[in-house]
Amino acid sequence: xxxxxxxxxxxxxxxxxxxxxxxxxxxxxxxxxxxxxxxxxxxxxxxxxxxxxxxxxxxxxxxxxxxxxxxxxxxxxxxxxxxxxxxxxxxxxxxxxxxxxxxxxxxxxxxxxxxxxxxxxxxxxxxxxxxxxxxxxxxxxxxxxxxxxxxxxxxxxxxxxxxxxxxxxxxxxxxxxxxxxxxxxxxxxxxxxxxxxxxxxxxxxxxxxx
Amino acid sequence: xxxxxxxxxxxxxxxxxxxxxxxxxxxxxxxxxxxxxxxxxxxxxxxxxxxxxxxxxxxxxxxxxxxxxxxxxxxxxxxxxxxxxxxxxxxxxxxxxxxxxxxxxxxxxxxxxxxxxxxxxxxxxxxxxxxxxxxxxxxxxxxxxxxxxxxxxxxxxxxxxxxxxxxxxxxxxxxxxxxxxxxxxxxxxxxxxxxxxxxxxxxxxxxxxxxxxxxxxxxxxxxxxxxxxxxxxxxxxxxxxxxxxxxxxxxxxxxxxxxxxxxxxxxxxxxxxxxxxxxxxxxxxxxxxxxxxxxxxxxxxxxxxxxxxxxxxxxxxxxxxxxxxxxxxxxxxxxxxxxxxxxxxxxxxxxxxxxxxxxxxxxxxxxxxxxxxxxxxxxxxxxxxxxxxxxxxxxxxxxxxxxxxxxxxxxxxxxxxxxxxxxxxxxxxxxxxxxxxxxxxxxxxxxxxxxxxxxxxxxxxxxxxxxxxxxxxxxxxxxxxxxxxxxxxxxxxxxxxxxxxxxxxxxxxxxxxxxxxxxxxxxxxxxxxxxxxxxxxxxxxxxxxxxxxxxxxxxxxxxxxxxxxxxxxxxxxxxxxxxxxxxxxxxxxxxxxxxxxxxxxxxxxxxxxxxxxxxxxxxxxxxxxxxxxxxxxxxxxxxx
Numbered sequence: 001x002x003x004x005x006x007x008x009x010x011x012x013x014x015x016x017x018x019x020x021x022x023x024x025x026x027x028x029x030x031x032x033x034x035x036x037x038x039x040x041x042x043x044x045x046x047x048x049x050x051x052x053x054x055x056x057x058x059x060x061x062x063x064x065x066x067x068x069x070x071x072x073x074x075x076x077x078x079x080x081x082x083x084x085x086x087x088x089x090x091x092x093x094x095x096x097x098x099x100x101x102x103x104x105x106x107x108x109x110x111x112x113x114x115x116x117x118x119x120x121x122x123x124x125x126x127x128x129x130x131x132x133x134x135x136x137x138x139x140x141x142x143x144x145x146x147x148x149x150x151x152x153x154x155x156x157x158x159x160x161x162x163x164x165x166x167x168x169x170x171x172x173x174x175x176x177x178x179x180x181x182x183x184x185x186x187x188x189x190x191x192x193x194x195x196x197x198x199x200x201x202x203x204x205x206x207x208x209x210x
Numbered sequence: 211x212x213x214x215x216x217x218x219x220x221x222x223x224x225x226x227x228x229x230x231x232x233x234x235x236x237x238x239x240x241x242x243x244x245x246x247x248x249x250x251x252x253x254x255x256x257x258x259x260x261x262x263x264x265x266x267x268x269x270x271x272x273x274x275x276x277x278x279x280x281x282x283x284x285x286x287x288x289x290x291x292x293x294x295x296x297x298x299x300x301x302x303x304x305x306x307x308x309x310x311x312x313x314x315x316x317x318x319x320x321x322x323x324x325x326x327x328x329x330x331x332x333x334x335x336x337x338x339x340x341x342x343x344x345x346x347x348x349x350x351x352x353x354x355x356x357x358x359x360x361x362x363x364x365x366x367x368x369x370x371x372x373x374x375x376x377x378x379x380x381x382x383x384x385x386x387x388x389x390x391x392x393x394x395x396x397x398x399x400x401x402x403x404x405x406x407x408x409x410x411x412x413x414x415x416x417x418x419x420x421x422x423x424x425x426x427x428x429x430x431x432x433x434x435x436x437x438x439x440x441x442x443x444x445x446x447x448x449x450x451x452x453x454x455x456x457x458x459x460x461x462x463x464x465x466x467x468x469x470x471x472x473x474x475x476x477x478x479x480x481x482x483x484x485x486x487x488x489x490x491x492x493x494x495x496x497x498x499x500x501x502x503x504x505x506x507x508x509x510x511x512x513x514x515x516x517x518x519x520x521x522x523x524x525x526x527x528x529x530x531x532x533x534x535x536x537x538x539x540x541x542x543x544x545x546x547x548x549x550x551x552x553x554x555x556x557x558x559x560x561x562x563x564x565x566x567x568x569x570x571x572x573x574x575x576x577x578x579x580x581x582x583x584x585x586x587x588x589x590x591x592x593x594x595x596x597x598x599x600x601x602x603x604x605x606x607x608x609x610x611x612x613x614x615x616x617x618x619x620x621x622x623x624x625x626x627x628x629x630x631x632x633x634x635x636x637x638x639x640x641x642x643x644x645x646x647x648x649x650x651x652x653x654x655x656x657x658x659x660x661x662x663x664x665x666x667x668x669x670x671x672x673x674x675x676x677x678x679x680x681x682x683x684x685x686x687x688x689x690x691x692x693x694x695x696x697x698x699x700x701x702x703x704x705x706x707x708x709x710x711x712x713x714x715x716x717x718x719x720x721x722x723x724x725x726x727x728x729x730x731x732x733x734x735x736x737x738x739x740x741x742x743x744x745x746x747x748x749x750x751x752x753x754x755x756x757x758x759x760x761x762x763x764x765x766x767x768x769x770x771x772x773x774x775x776x777x778x779x780x781x782x783x784x785x786x787x788x789x790x791x792x793x794x795x796x797x798x799x800x801x802x803x804x805x806x807x808x809x810x811x812x813x814x815x816x817x818x819x820x821x822x823x824x825x826x827x828x829x830x831x832x833x834x835x836x837x838x839x840x841x842x843x844x845x846x847x848x849x850x
Contacts, residue, residue, distance in 0.1 A: 046729070050786055054786055
């Protein structure tokens with residue numbers, strides 16, 4: 001009796017290799033599209049080498065440098081799902097992209113968490129007494145940024161669905177006094193951001209034509 | 211060492227279709243006398259065989275005796291002078307009783323010689339054919355590459371040297387009173403040491419003799435020879451190198467001395483098919499990454515304190531270079547040598563002899579560079595549009611600027627390495643200046659910032675310009691590069707952009723909008739770091755600083771490996787990226803230089819591997835092959 005061999009039948013090996021390459025490419029594009037909803041694509045950096053990165057002006061010491069972390073994901077496709085034509089192809093890719101995106105976001109929160117733990121830039125609802133007070137305290141602690149076009153960018157809040165709804169309800173339930181205080185802090189922070197940006201730009205040497 | 215030689219010379223033929231020759235026997239006699247002489251070839255004087263005007267049965271008997279009666283053979287060389295006939299896709303060496311209408315029965319088919327060699331398994335085999343139509347022997351390369359003949363039959367090393375092309379008659383040289391083939395005369399002059407092949411290794415490889423002889427014979431326009439072969443078992447020992455200037459004791463011949471059937475020999479033999487595969491491609495195109503991958507695969511498996519990887523690279527490099535020289539690419543042989551150097555760099559700590567082999571390869575790399583730059587200067591740069599690719603069309607919008615940077619970068623590396631190793635650069639300096647001037651004059655519109663892979667090349671040309679005091683040329687180059695960089699908002703292509711995405715990159719670049727395609731852009735780039743360092747080197751800070759605001763928010767980077775011996779590895783895992791952003795503590799070139807001196811220089815200084823000039827040179831060469839890294843340590847003009 002002939003021993004079991006992995007026969008091919010009208011081989012499409014080359015075509016399927018190209019297909020797999022396209023799969024990887026598509027997953028990359030989907031993952032990128034998702035991460036772009038959180039981070040500006042212009043602010044995403046890609047390194048070819050090394051174990052980490054040191055950002056001048058951010059990390060004072062090389063020991064403070066960021067360290068690359070590897071992420072991996074295993075997927076399973078069942079023969080029977082293929083045979084029975086039961087695969088929802090777009091759901092399959094979206095699920096993988098969601099998973100990878102989730103891992104990246106968890107890593108992002110972990111890094112942000114470590115950074116705020118270190119700097120002490122933390123607001124606690126227990127200390128502030130309520131979500132609304134925490135929100136105001138957060139606004140007071142944070143510095144607003146200015147984007148490449150000179151526009152002040154408001155801070156983003158990332159929270160789970162339940163927490164988001166709870167926060168929104170409590171903030172909307174606050175009176176006019178609270179809203180006025182929020183607007184006042186925002187105006188102050190905006191002015192501070194623009195002032196810092198003007199100071200920053202003043203550090204460039206001026207071109208003779210300017 | 212068991213070195214055996216079979217020389218066959220046939221002047222007389224029974225067939226009226228094969229006219230009598232005069233020079234075949236003197237050639238065979240001459241080669242035999244030289245190669246059994248301990249001063250030259252060191253072949254076994256008793257067991258080696260010379261046969262004159264043989265019948266086919268004499269040749270078969272001689273082959274049988276020499277290949278199967280004297281035990282394991284280290285080096286087997288076969289020389290044939292006489293008529294050769296290509297027929298029905300096969301090639302036959304004709305002897306006295308050969309008949310044109312029954313060659314398979316009456317002549318010696320080269321395929322049968324290969325079969326006999328494959329069965330006897332000498333460690334190294336050399337076949338020299340100086341015959342009419344002998345160049346047609348290359349038609350057998352297809353059958354040689356079949357796994358059942360090469361890989362399956364354990365042929366660790368074989369080199370063929372055929373001195374005339376198909377349908378050509380080997381010229382018989384009557385000068386000096388001795389009759390014989392031009393190719394054989396040429397070969398003998400190298401064996402005798404009258405002409406130099408190289409002076410860095412104690413033995414000569416037939417393929418390197420063939421390559422140098424090819425150039426010489428081609429220059430005489432008399433015969434166009436063919437040479438090919440691949441040596442997988444360490445340094446080739448075809449004949450002594452009388453021009454060798456070093457000490458033979460410096461060479462361990464680690465792999466050459468190791469039996470082909472040993473564990474190491476078997477590991478290499480398992481890779482034979484892929485090695486033959488990349489070898490066969492070299493005459494058509496240079497795929498540096500593929501060649502690196504295959505060579506590194508072998509070295510990774512055999513590298514040890516016993517120097518097997520060094521011996522392997524030392525043995526195979528001359529073959530790869532000979533084959534690459536057949537390519538139309540002026541820089542193919544140089545790239546092959548650079549790949550060999552890059553591979554060995556990673557094993558330079560593990561193998562005591564790696565540095566020595568790297569040093570030899572660098573010497574050969576410099577020789578190849580001189581050849582390439584001379585041709586570039588005299589031919590390509592003297593031809594209008596000579597640097598554009600013939601069928602490139604639109605794609606040269608992208609590739610031409612990179613090609614120009616590569617040429618300048620290789621030139622810069624050549625000057626820097628020559629100087630660093632104390633090699634005279636007199637004529638190189640003149641050619642370098644001519645090339646730089648011609649490129650700046652003729653190709654200025656294409657001196658633009660296009661891709662991050664231009665970074666290592668431009669950093670090296672700036673350093674070379676500093677050393678050669680070509681300030682004006684460097685200033686012009688920096689100006690052109692900086693202007694185009696600013697004009698395109700610093701959005702140059704990423705080093706790892708795929709070929710199929712380049713058109714998209716050009717479209718985005720054209721409309722200055724990369725929305726949805728930011729992954730095509732280098733972020734952070736090495737390029738801006740390189741430009742700033744060049745700016746500082748040539749004192750152009752006052753010119754550049756007022757444009758810094760136009761680069762606001764741009765990220766740029768310098769990667770410093772922990773150990774520069776890793777510089778030839780595809781992805782260097784150990785090391786630090788030093789990232790900067792314009793407008794964030796970096797507002798002037800001086801801001802960056804200050805950070806460079808306080809952060810980067812101390813980090814580079816930590817790596818003691820850079821104390822070796824050989825390692826430094828090898829790193830620079832590796833950055834030519836893998837341009838996603840820059841040899842920052844090579845920039846020495848920042849303190850002036």
